[in-house]
Amino acid sequence: MEPVSLQDFVCALDPASLPRVLRVCSGVYFQGSIYEISGNECSLSTGDLIKVTYVRLQKVVCENPGTGQTMELAPNFQGNFSPLTGPQSYGTLEELVSAATQSSKQLPICFMSTHRITTKARVVPQEQPLKLEAVEMHHGTCCARCVLGTGARQVLLHLPLSQKGPFWELEPGPPRTLLQVLQDPALRDAILTCPALPWHSLTLMPQYEVEAIMHLRRTIVKIPSTLEVDVEDITASSQHIHFMKPLLLSEALARGGPFPLPTEILERLSDQPGEEEEDEEAEDQEQILLPLHFSGSFVEEMGDGRRYSLQDLIAQFSLPCEVKVVAKDASHPADPLPSFLGLRLEEKIMEPFLVVSLDSNPEMCFEVPPRWLDLTVVEAEGQPSQPAGPLPVVPVEELTEAFYYHLRKSPAFEGQAPPPRPPKSKGLRGQKQVSKAKGVKSSEAFQLQEPSLLPKPKRKTLQKVTKDSCNLYSEIPGHKKGLRPTKPITQDSDDEHDYEEMLEQFPKTL
Template sequence: MEPLSFQEYICSLDPTTLPRILRICSGVYFQGSVYEISGNECCLSTGDLLKVMAVALQEVICEDTETGQTMELPPTFKGEQGCPIPARTQWVPSSQGNLCSPRRLSLIVPQGPFLDGSRQQGLTLHQALGRWDGRPQPLLCPTIGPHALLLHPIYEVHAAMHLRRDVVKIPSTLEVDVEDVTEEAQDVHFARPLLLSEVLGMEEALPAQAEILEGPAGPAIFESAYGRSHAWRVLASAPGSGRHFLLSSTYQGWFRRRPRQFVGVQELAASLQPGRQLRVVVTQDCEGQGNDVPPLGMGDRLEVRGLQGNGPSTRLLCHCHAGEEEEGEELRLPPDLGGSFVEEACASKKYRLAELLERQPLPCEVRVVAPDPGLERDALGALPALRLEARLDQPFLVGSFCEEPEEGFEIPPQWLDLSLLLSEGPIHPPAPCTHRSRVEEL
């Protein structure tokens, strides 16, 4: 077909024939330009293809053929009682009728056969627009005025474009020329990019090869996505160094707990866990408070038993062993009491990561006493202390670069939701090794 203006094509389009594929021929949107159309950024270059999926009437501009003045009619306007009066452009309707009269809006063809050879036929607004033959048809509407009217519909076109995630919404008044290439473009595939978070839920389509379209700065690269990783993670930090790490539950190193340190009775109370004992040693002399709270001396051992009372009368119940005393005494310490304490902990027992988290609430400080033997270099083994901050259960996606298919990595879509284009057809690569993902420095 010959190229048509976008407006002319859309107005003459039969909705029952959708979808239709159009090629951009020419227009004010020259090649390489990017515009924002109805809230969507869209690049329309000469030669681009559009797959028109739906057309929605937005409004109708009604033009008086004698005066040239216009008014807007909403798509739902029927000229019935209670309808809002459409916006006008310096045009007062004649006394022959009122737009909100009880009568139904009737558009009449003044001349020429339009329906079954009839010279005059009452039509609704949508019926009149449905008889578009390539150019506006002069019509009469006694409720608006005595002159012939031209209706100029404005549509919102919903279309798919290559490498566009969302449906593009384009006004029919876009000043471009198009041609219908539906018949010769039957085999054209409009590729839709996917987010990494979407790929995570498509395990039946994995493994697959994918091209990264949008992500961190750098050239586009290819990767193979294999599926969801079922490992959980632990966020960790190296105290005093500013370094942070992400540990996988598959980490095979051994940990040893480091005694926790507490400043003040308030921290002791906050660290209590149901069913867990807490024993500490006083590391700094602390003054008492009157006759009810005796002073604490460096080396005193406290067994923290729990809180008593409510509000201002709240006290931390402890059993104190001072020096060589065997029986000790019961103490009721106020939360605002200072002091410095260190936890009494067994320094010889070693734990795997999962066992450690079962026994020890986070955050806690540990030391790696045996690095992961599966890692060429375990950065955690050289740290004097490691603080385990929190457990993370977000899903990760296992992938690898095509240049190194045997070296795998795991990507968290919640933090790095890349835009991908999956290749067509299945691939059957061997599952990559993900040892590198056991410890990652952030």
């Protein structure tokens, strides 16, 4: 087959002959960097192979050949079309008959008038097909004997040859639907007429969407038939060609095998724990140091002292719960869990994964969760290598905090809020700055935090605290009820350590 444009190939294609394999003879690249528009393939390279599997009519462009005006018709357009014999019209019936005689056409011929024709018998609508059977005398006038309608509803009319038009000669045959016209090779590029359209003559230009398979394309490729590319049909010599379809690990997991499945890695599509996201999480973390003299209520939680396996523990207790690993896993001497003082079991998460090994080293296996690390692969030929022993199992894997919170945001945990994180501590300096911004002195801000049942003591300040807090506390005499202020607090003070002295008033309150 000689190369033809894709549009001509599709217009002449018999849908019953699909699939067809095409080779691109002259490629096209649409506007440099633009690769796809509206989901359609707009770039094809010379030598590419295309396996056409389906052709869909998208729309039909209707054009007036006289003015160049166009309009779009939907594929389900209900109007009927009649092909014209040529682009010219005739002013009278006599001119029409004369032209048919000169071209050696035999009667009957079909024609129509672009204007309404009124006779004694009836009114003929405009653009209504008529059949001219003969020329004969009728009541002393040379007339054209015409038939209106088809079948049992035929009406015989005698129209004088002087009847004015304009008249258009039609190809013989009944009017046809839009799809019938497009499927008839003889009517390709023909001049047509349709009473439902405003133009007396028109041409139709269909536009199709071609669905095809291409090498290393994971999905069906959609190509507009109007793409300016030449193709060659090589279906007869393409029986040995195999179109390789990429496969995602998630798709291999979803179809459930058969396993083992030999594959070749093509491209990594998505990798979701990412370093950028981890950096963002790290910025939100804040380390808090508590001094040993920090006052507070601390309680050590104790259990029943019994030992449980992990399976029994999850079955008998609700999560989260605090546990201590007291024995290593005998099958894993490097078990790191007993080294921790305590573990908090948050929840049970079911995550499907694939056990993957490398063809060069079948003994080394590792787990890949496709939902978090989806690789693009292609099925390889041949049988995969089988590991000699049982597949290794990784008992404990460390997850970063960023990955854990990202996991909690996944659809599997929809409706479940992740554990709250502790708020950032602004410290006394931050509280002082907020008080100043609101027009409140630091002493007034502290007053708002005092219990309402206690009397308001006289406020004094501690000495400026030095960096060595241990020395500060060692210098406080035990017999004194409080400290005396050595430096008054002013509103503009930049001292980071603002302490209120309440020790003198506190015993009296008690």
